[in-house]
Amino acid sequence: MSDTEQTPAVPAQAAAPAVETVREREPLLEVDHVTLRFGGVVALNDVDFTLYKGEILGLIGPNGAGKTTCFNAMTGIYQPTEGQIRFRGEKISGKKRHQITRMGMARTFQNIRLFPEMTALENVQVGADAHHKTSVISALLRLPRHWKEEREGREKAERLLEFVGIRKRMHEFARNLSYGEQRRLEIARALATDPVLLCLDEPAAGFNPAEKEELLQLIRQIRDQGVTVLLIEHDMRLVMGVTDRIVVLEFGKKIAEGLPAEVRDNPKVVAAYLGVPDDAA
Amino acid sequence: MTTTIDPPERRETAVDKLRNGRAAVADRWHHAPRWVRWVLLAAVIVFFYALPNKEFYQYLGPIPTPGANFTQVLFTVSIYVLLAVGLNIVVGFAGLLDLGYFGFFAVGAYTVAVLTSPSSNLKTLWPWLLVVPIAIALTMVSGVMLGTPTLRLRGDYLALVTLGFAEMIRIAAVSSTFLKGQRGFSEIPHPPGKYADGRPFFGVLDARPYYWLVLTLIILVVIGVRNLTHSRVGRAWISIREDEDAAQLMGVPTFKFKLWAFASGAAIAGLAGALFAGKQNFVNSQNFELLNSIIILAAVIFGGSGNIVGAIVGGGLVAYMIERFRGIELFGIELYEYRFLFFGLVLVIMMIFRPQGLIPNRRRAAEFKDRRKEVIVGE
């Protein structure tokens, strides 16, 4: 219960400036009237929202609402049927996935997708390699660039593993880590690509309240370091506690957008979540 | 539900045991003092340099082959080891199922044959040493040409296309007049070098110098491959093998690195082909049966794909066993005739105890299921 008392405090602080300045703030990601169809299924229906630099935006909605699909469209896995997505003012469509990552967008997965037969350290190093230039020639001949990037990547990876709290496990294969450690490792790997925007797809799924609280702390720290965060989350309480603004999807449509308190009291949102048991409510 | 969950769990433990066994050996190795490792490594290398000398191998009991000249066998085995090290990059590290790897070997051997042999229409008659880099470069180019359209596809397509490639090379060798079919290319020059008394170092009768040459190149190639795998390149390859989508989304230019894996693997096969042609003196279409691709693949899987030492051991053992069967009779039939039955068995056993050996197929299948779950159920 204590965390419900704490949680309004954070958005309240953040909300006051947010209301006034949100329009003047620099848009980072614009989802511009995006529709995405899979055959007959309309997974996203004219979804339209903007993410501003420095905020934590919550993307919520019942199961199957299209949240993950929205991430997939943003990261280049799917092309929108209609509309477009702009990141830092540039169109996403037509860009390769690794280019989008290098532009500063990183993500985690709802179903953890680490590299199981690589160590925790190597997993994060892959992320750090996103901005490295070493290729076959420099690696084969061990040119100075290889050594320099190797050292930098390694230091960065260790720092990030420390940050998410699993540095002790860095030489362990990813598949041998516990569920919670794997979720943390995914975040560390994503951060290693130096994102401007970090997209977390249900990062707290399967966590107990104490673990959720730790995760919340972690997300705030990430934001405080200047990373914008887009958070998909089922747990309304968690979303209320950490986000500056919330976008609500239902059946692929945006049904509400606003401050956490507004969204919580919105009758449409209440209806969408009605009948969804406490895990999601 | 419970019946479907049970068997995989039991298999998991068997696999784990094997994994842990290998891990324990690797662990002991990595924790041994540095000098111990160097001494052991040096001992192994000295052993293999000494191996083709009769004064040495006559004391090795059943190891020398009864049905074939042992030094010739060692040369063949060393070529297979080189090929296994190369294919291991493609299959073991990058997880690309290449069924036509031997095709690149053929490209290397034929490049040497065409540019050096007097029977060639080109009549260039270049020396062997000059042609080796050309052979490697051409093989790499053929790897890139094959890879560019196919590496954008995934999984089974690649297996089919590479299979087709090797078959295409073989058929070209059999039927094109330029490549001389069965008649082949003769008088391919040997590598240069003379003893003090003026006799050529690389002669016709003694296979030892060729074996030593290949052994030396294996060592150099392994150092090179190790440099690659212990770098951004190797991490990219393994991440592609483990989860190609995730790799892309973590900023790995997957197509570029798959192409590099393909090209590096091809280059090594080209080198092996050039060495083979330089020793053999004669190259014709019979040297390039499709089965050879399968044997090398079996060797890589057998040794534990994604592991350089595993590939060396796998390639060495598999090629050696084939030759070891020569001259041994069982019920009046030479055991050598049973060699592919033996491989079938080895593969079946591997699939039971080391199913992760065939990583590309299995993991891709599992991944595909995961992805469907993610996108369709959304949970």
Ligand SMILES: Nc1ncnc2c1ncn2[C@@H]1O[C@H](COP(=O)(O)OP(=O)(O)O)[C@@H](O)[C@H]1O
């Ligand atoms: N690749 C796909 N093919 C067909 N339908 C899909 C695909 N991906 C998602 N969908 C559908 O889109 C809808 C939204 O799914 P998703 O984005 O995973 O929801 P959420 O993440 O909000 O739970 C679901 O109805 C799902 O069945």
Ligand SMILES: [Mg+2]
């Ligand atoms: Mg989802």
